[in-house]
Amino acid sequence: MDFRFTEEQGLLRSGVADFVDREVVPPAAQIDEEGRFPVELFKKAGGLGYFGIRYPEEYGGSGGDNVMFALMCEELARGSMSLAAAVAMQCLMGTNFIYRFGTEEQKQRLLVPAIRGEKMGVIAMTESDAGSDLGAIKTTAVRDGDSYILNGRKMWVTSAALADFFTVAAKTDLEAGFRGIDMFLVERERPGLSVGKDIAKMGVRALGTGELILEDCRIPSENLFGQEATGFRNLQGILGEIRVMMGSLSLGLGRAALGAAVKYAQERIQFERPIAKFQAISHKLADMATELEAARLLVYRAAWLIDQGTPDMKLASMAKLFASEMANRLADNSSRIFASYGFAMEYDVQRYFRDARFLLLGGGTSEILRGIIAYHMGL
């Protein structure tokens, strides 16, 4: 056993932490309030090499491991969930299919610039009637000679208005449920592609989330990732990583919520002493610290198992489930400690409280995750 981070992992963490303290924490409240995507910060993160952590050097990446990716997500989420979620999308779901299944030409044209922060890639899976039940999607991809023609409407697409290319889930076989799904590369400039308006939402406000509309959108057949009828399997190849990533984002939010609460409890005077001196408050803080510690170990272990070449879907699902629920309880408790100030826009705690809800959704709802864990227990 050895619970220590490697020197490389430690250096990466302190590097990102530094960036977050200097450049992300100060404008985070304003970014959220304006609800406008922080393009400059996003590009800066690209310039610092964060988008290439998971990719090899030949495409401009740094060949890091999943523990490093987890540490980066955690640190960024401590500052701004809107930025952190965008970076995570760029590093993982938005670019992973090109990396794994794209042609060399696609990699040079899209992956390399994406890793540099010059292009943005996102994934488009959900539809208005197909969330957890992804097999129910109705977007179709019909083969026509050397092309596919895509028709359908995607919902909850991260950065739909800003992205340069999309990894789109569509059905090549409408009758086949999950197994009929395939994944396609659709560049923004393809005729027939349009973007609806962003969804006004309560949390992660600076990260636009919108509708992607595909109307007779024709793409070359090499834009199909892998063979036909392999989309679901290929998606499953990164589901574990997505869950660990969501767990890491949860750790960052949990730390921010706890840190704010500890500081406030030591400063706030009631009945002539800091409220941290009351057990009702200090025990809440102790509860929070305990849950955070447990979540941390689950997330890092799940990340480490991926790096060992022994990914564990059960553990990754547990890490996501536990950490996201933890983040929500911590945000809740933190806002209780702040009392009225907990919903004053002047303080960050209300933002943590709102942003935490996002963690319950992406990467599988808690309800779905429990089913997956049970399945992997052989039930």
Place this chain on the structure above:
Amino acid sequence: MDFNFTPEQELFRQTVREFADRYIRPRIKEMEEGQDVPQDIMQQIAEQGFYGLRYPEEWGGQAGDNVMFAIFAEEMARCTMSVAARAMMQCLMGTDFIHKYGTEEQKREFLIPALKGEKYGTMCMTEPAGGTDLGAMQTVAMRDGDEYVINGQKTWITGAHAVDFFTVAAKTDPEAGFRGIDIFLVEKDRPGVEVGKKIDKSIARASGCYDLFFADVRIPADHLFGGEEGKGFYLLRSILNDIRVHTAALGLGIAQAAYEESLEYTKQRIAFGRPIIKYQAMRHKLAKMLVEIEAARLMIYYAAWRMDQGLSVNIEAATCKYFITEAVLRIVDDATRIFGAYGASTDMNVERYFRDARWLLYGAGTQTIILDIIAAEIEKQ
């Protein structure tokens, strides 16, 4: 990073599990009904060398680390908490002061035989009026020439009836609260030592807890641990984290057992024409159990590993003990729900787990005091 147990540690886990299943499990009913752990079982644990796990070879120990000891605690409690609690006393609280602070002669006379199972020891801290608030204890040890004279009453003393020597907390300065406490070695055969009644209890029924009385008990001055008065509080603190981590490991063992048996039961029990495992309400209960067990296991072995690295565990020991306690209480509760009415039957282990898990609420510090400790630590950070 390396989250894996070594092959050696895995093998050791297997050894303890097989030992417990073979020698202890068949005797559980007898022990629960008799409310005691028979001495031959304590002896069998000795023959495996388990009492010496934490101690160096020069005293007959195995020189194992804290990760191994946590594995031992977990596997013993997976079988039965009562025996595990008694074994922990012998391995840790009952012998640790002699090892750390005893004279060479005391080690030869008590520690070496204890590791062989020829002598037994236990720890005596709690009093009727001094549990969590240890500083309120009233037992006194007054110096008289080359001796100390001990007077007072202790309670909740594990295995008092079956041991040969006690590690006793008593005040050398009755006015001084915590700081007035010192720790003494008291042999059971000293005149004035009297074991009182056994406490009839619902938790860990066979562990055997007793009242203990000291009436003008005279011990030589070298039986004061630490060489001088006023150090007891510090000596005590040096072992508290060990106790917390390994108590947490006991809780993990109960949680694991409750989970395994619930899983098995849901596969066999048929309701509305199919095994109840097919119902989401059951599957998700089991999934929740496993999530908490995985998290707790990581916390406990992380803390044990940190101890082995010589790193501070003030916060890790407290958080893992707090976490597993709340988790195991939820897990045994859900287990009895899964078993339905059978969960209340003494033919089923889960009813025992349901009772025994509550031991975690008190052993190694109540949850409220543990939260105070965690809060104090995070305020320091």
